[in-house]
Amino acid sequence: MCIRDSxxxxxxxxxxxxxxxxxKLEEAYELLRDYFIEDFDxxxxxxxxxxxxxxxxxxxxxCPEYSFGIRVKATxxxxxxxxxxxxxxxxxxxxLQMTTGNYTAIKTAHRSRRLTPLIYMEFxxxxxxxxVYQFFISTDRVIYxxx
Numbered sequence: 183m184c185i186r187d188s189x190x191x192x193x194x195x196x197x198x199x200x201x202x203x204x205x206k207l208e209e210a211y212e213l214l215r216d217y218f219i220e221d222f223d224x225x226x227x228x229x230x231x232x233x234x235x236x237x238x239x240x241x242x243x244x245c246p247e248y249s250f251g252i253r254v255k256a257t258x259x260x261x262x263x264x265x266x267x268x269x270x271x272x273x274x275x276x277x278l279q280m281t282t283g284n285y286t287a288i289k290t291a292h293r294s295r296r297l298t299p300l301i302y303m304e305f306x307x308x309x310x311x312x313x314v315y316q317f318f319i320s321t322d323r324v325i326y327x328x329x
Contacts, residue, residue: 218285
C-alpha cells in the first residue's frame with residue numbers, strides 16, 4: 183500500500199494545521215462549541231466543557247497527530263477541527279487497532295466546500311502512517327468520499 187507523505191491538497195486559500203491540545207484547546211473548544219453537532223435549523227447544539235474535551239482528547243493512548251484542523255491562510259482563522267481517538271475493538275475474537283473519528287466540526291460558511299471528505303481522507307493518511315487501517319465515524323449526514 184502506498185501512503186502519501188504529505189497531506190491531501192486543500193483549496194488554495196486554506197492550509198492544514200496540527201492542533202496541540204495542551205496549548206490550543208481553547209481554540210478547538212470554541213469551534214466545537216459553536217459548530218459541533220447542530221440540527222438543520224441550528225436550534226440545537228451539543229456542547230462540552232473544556233475540561234471534558236481535554237480529558238477525552240488526552241486519554242493515555244492518544245495520538246497528537248490525530249488532532250488537526252484547517253485554517254484560512256491569510257487570517258489563520260481555524261475553520262475546521264477534527265480529533266481521532268485510538269481504540270482496540272474485539273471483533274469475532276480478533277482485536278483490531280482502530281481510530282474513531284469524533285469531534286469533527288466545520289464552520290457553517292465553509293461547509294459547502296466539501297471539506298469533510300478531505301478531513302476523513304487526511305485522518306486515514308495519518309492513521310496509515312502509524313500502521314492503523316480501521317477507522318469509524320458516526321454522523322447524521324451522508325458523506326461522499328472521493329475515492
